[in-house]
Amino acid sequence: MKLFPCAHATHPQWAMAAGLVLAQLRAQMALPEYAASPTLGLLYITDHYAPHAQDILDHLGAELPEVTDWAGTVGVGVAGSNVEYFDEPALSVMLCAVPPDQYRVFSGVAPLGVGDAMGFEPHTALVHADASTADLAELIAEMAQRTATGYLFGGLASSRTQPVQFAVGGNGNIKGQGAAGGVFRGGLSGVAFGEQVVLVSRVTQGCHPVAPQRVVTAAEGHVMQELDGEPALEVLLRDTGISLDRPHEAMAALRATLVGLTPAGSDAVGRTGHFGADVLVRHIIGLDPGRNAVAIADRVEPGMRMAFCRRDVQAARSDLVRICSEIREELEPQEVSLPVAAALAAPDAGAGPHPARRIAGAVYVSCAGRGGPHFGGPSAELQIVRRALGDVPLVGFFAGGEIARDHLYGYTGVLTVFCAAAP
Template sequence: MRRFLQAHATHPHWPMAAALVLAQLRALLAAAAPADPAGHGGAAGRLEAGQTVTPLGLLYLTDHYADAAADILDHLSAELPQVTDWVGAVGVGICAGGAEYIDEPGLAVMLCDLAPSRYRVFSGLAPLGATQGPEGFVPQTALVHADPATPDVTELVQELAERTLGHYLFGGLAASRAGSLQIARSSRGGLAGHGREAAAGLFRGGLSGVAFGPDVGIVSRVTQGVRAVSPAYRVTAARAQCVDELDGQPALDVLLRALDLSLDDLPAVIARLRQTLVGLQAPAAQAPGGAGGPEGRTGHEGHRGHVGRVPLRLGDDLLVRHLVGLDPARRAFVVADEVPVGGTLTLCARDVQAARADLVRICAEIRDELSPEEGEAGGDPVQRIAGAVYVSCNGRGGPHFGGPGAELQIVRHALGDVPLVGFFAAGEIAHHRLYGYTGVLTVFVADAPSG
């Protein structure tokens, strides 16, 4: 697995954006291709199969191009015939390199140097099998795109994670003004009879993506975008989404006391609660299983900060949810998710500085994860990154971080100019969970040089 190739462009007309992307990719492919025996360099114009191993392409489009998604996919497939499989999504915003395209035309492509035996494309019509698939393929991890309108999507994400050996997914809910449109075109069989979109490799509803085998090394981290405004309380009584007691006390009383509010001033309570989020942790949260890192390291451990003297997990087991209601008669409040008894609950608020610091933190952890062990030879750990996928909440991005591309520039500053594509999601997927207000950064680790 060598470094991936990435290109992106914007233009009011998709053929021009596609032409710009293809020109960038052709230059990169020509530079990567070895010279032929006659002494010529890489090919120009149409690229023929076999020049370089890039059968898997990741494609992300903004919804300005949604109506032309099938035409774009057909055009790219015709111009890049060595790319036999395509996976991606349409969103309100996408990202590539250090740039983001939010509410404007945008097209991003990354070509992945992965042999077909190392991955499998899946969709609702061609689902991912059990941990031992056909031809001996074993899914270790998976990049997933999902429709937020799908019933029981949280349970479906958990079920899909259980089909991978690492029990680890990364991706997000693909949502746009054109609905949820996912890309999953596989060379392993057509889907004739299911309509033009499905036959073209486009899907609405359910889950789709690409699974990777155990020999594809990844390191993945979740970055939170909130700061704690209370200690972490133990949930001692709850009914589904209704929190009745925290630390043995009426939950609403604890909430009001923590935020210095009184029900005598209901408008002030409502205004403050609209700005307040809840961070949930399951009882005795366990660190996720291995994600198939090249040295067997998992790549998704969390990070503990502190609020006062109470530890708060800022890593991948903190689920941030909205407060959606109060029950003064029962001295309870309601959260937009099921609240497990015995877990912890922390009141949070969105915070730009906390989001910046946590994004820097996960980038540093990724660098550390890729650093050689003591006594091992090795250079810059960033040189081990073949490519990256970043899925961020659609409430983040430049508008939240303070400027166009500011979020992506933090990643670029920390990891260098690595090939990166991704999108802004209506919910982020990592491990077997569905998050909100987070970013999920996953890097692919280049194969060690042979010999």
């Protein structure tokens, strides 16, 4: 599989930014290591461009007639290879060279089916969604059930103007959407991929446990009443070292303390000491000294497992490096030739893609609350990904919520790579 052409640009005028992106894409498509005629485009714009979404889509479609299908959405920031554009007018595009019979673009007016007349069976799906959609978590879970693997990846549109989504298929519109122009609001849209499209995906929570795993032994609604049979508030104060006798210090510490939840029977803290993909990190929203209870921003049930955790720059950086390393380890073959092994062991091995890693492109969806300062500076998050994965084509956006498997997350990053099948 050849590299996916990928480009990004910023400019106060969307037409100028689009022109810069098109120039980059065409230059790459002329290179032998890049795909020359990809048919699927992923398009992400910042909310500065949201009012011009239809014009942007129409322009790119007209200038790239070989790209017959488009999907994407809007964010307060967008990501490209080694860079993020946060709170400024920008767009980021990747053209995916995926066999046309191995993907389907879908939207609310052209839903994803379990199978279609052409025999397409969805195995995974990139999903974009509107946060205002009713019963969104249930819809995401139902969407996962329509795929063979149950694995989704993506995120919620984030915009201070219009939360638009892009979904165009085939001859300019998706079968079933009529004369719609491919720009939607509300509901879910995206791209489903078939079995031959090999994806590797990981979730980074960006926080670390500060106490042992506990079992919720009594709860009601959003309130944890007992942990391991003890009053929840007492456990919180003991595990975190917070004292209510010093209110100002206690409030600052509580704001930085979160709860990692997992369903009954799942481990909150894995063998490596990090949170796994099953963990949902939620804020503490209140304390009840009268009942010795703790309220969190999600419903909790007896039998769930949890661990108190904190989010900081160091934790975010180390966890992002961890998931990139896991992806690389999964893609690198156990046995390689001596020249390949030497190349991978070279000091600059992480500076560019290597055939042994077989990454054609990547999609990174990060929480809008993680960008910039959370990693220590502008574009620091994307620079970490590049150093860990290599200089692979990458596109993405900063979301109002992240989707992985059948879960809706917050304050996380979801990194997914397209790769060639193992030889």
